[in-house]
Amino acid sequence: MRLTELFDSPYSFVMQELTDSKALYYFKNSEGLDFRVQFLKEGYGTWEVSFGNDTDDGVKVKRSGTGDEFRVFATVIEVIRDFMSKAEFDSIKFYAHREGEARTDRNIRDSRIDLYKRLLKRFATQNNLEFADQSIARMHLFQFRKKQVNEEVEVSLHGDAEKGYTLSKIEVSGDDRNAGQGTKAMQDIVDRMDAEGAIIALTPDDAFGGNKNRLIKFYRRFGFVPNKGRNKDFRFRETMIRYPQTNEDTR
Numbered sequence: 001m002r003l004t005e006l007f008d009s010p011y012s013f014v015m016q017e018l019t020d021s022k023a024l025y026y027f028k029n030s031e032g033l034d035f036r037v038q039f040l041k042e043g044y045g046t047w048e049v050s051f052g053n054d055t056d057d058g059v060k061v062k063r064s065g066t067g068d069e070f071r072v073f074a075t076v077i078e079v080i081r082d083f084m085s086k087a088e089f090d091s092i093k094f095y096a097h098r099e100g101e102a103r104t105d106r107n108i109r110d111s112r113i114d115l116y117k118r119l120l121k122r123f124a125t126q127n128n129l130e131f132a133d134q135s136i137a138r139m140h141l142f143q144f145r146k147k148q149v150n151e152e153v154e155v156s157l158h159g160d161a162e163k164g165y166t167l168s169k170i171e172v173s174g175d176d177r178n179a180g181q182g183t184k185a186m187q188d189i190v191d192r193m194d195a196e197g198a199i200i201a202l203t204p205d206d207a208f209g210g211n212k213n214r215l216i217k218f219y220r221r222f223g224f225v226p227n228k229g230r231n232k233d234f235r236f237r238e239t240m241i242r243y244p245q246t247n248e249d250t251r
Contacts, residue, residue: 010075013037018086025079029053029068037079044195045090049083051076073116077123080144084127089146094120096140113140120144153185157200164199166238182218190222194244201227201238216240 013027023039037051051072080092096116117133120142124131130145153172159165167189172182193200202224204215219240225231227241 009071010078011071013075013079013082015082015086023047023083023087025082027075027079029072031068035072035075037076039083039087039092042093044192045088046093047083047087047089047091048093048095049076049080050095051079069112070115073119077119080123081127091143091145094142094144096142117142153181155185155189157189159198159200161196161198164201164233164235165193166236167200167202186218186222190242190245193242194246197244199233199236199241199243201233201236201241203238204240 011027011029013025016026017024021041025037027035033053035051035053039047039049041047096113121131124144132143134141134143156169157165157167170182170185204212204219206212223245224240224242227233227236227239231241233241
């Protein structure tokens, strides 16, 4: 069987678990070895996928043949495809090899990783995803990301969940200002803030073509309030602030 046929001949698999933070798949190869593919949520919209054929007691079972190894990887790719159809995600990280993992012949390992990368890039193209090679030294990390649907919207967001975020720019191109693109982008941002439990601050500015009073009303719709009085957070110079909200919030 040719290599491309091995890649196009994945094993059948079943999903064992799917929650908001974890997914687990299971399949057997032609030798009857058990394989598990696990997805763990790292943060908002980001998942890490790993796979292996460890036994339940943690003892590594014998490695399958080279051809089967490619079929196993092809199965992992199909599992990722299935996962994307069932779970919410923005990006998926995939470690082809980590620093410190069991050593193999370097030439064989690098050749295998190159093949993995080719297949992952093909998968990204077929599924309208962005592909990124984020490998460092001997740690090989690849990542899929959803392409921006609203490429007409330019957003500049800085900070982190612990210290809070500052939204310095959200600009919609002239042809799309009445198409709801800015509203959708803003909703995505505040949903993320609520999921992270993060504060976000901004200053309405007409520098990018908007009307300042309309912008204030626009941001109020999403829960922003003046950054003063009882709502004042002295860490931010911005004139409007939004605290993370839940269904029980009455702020």
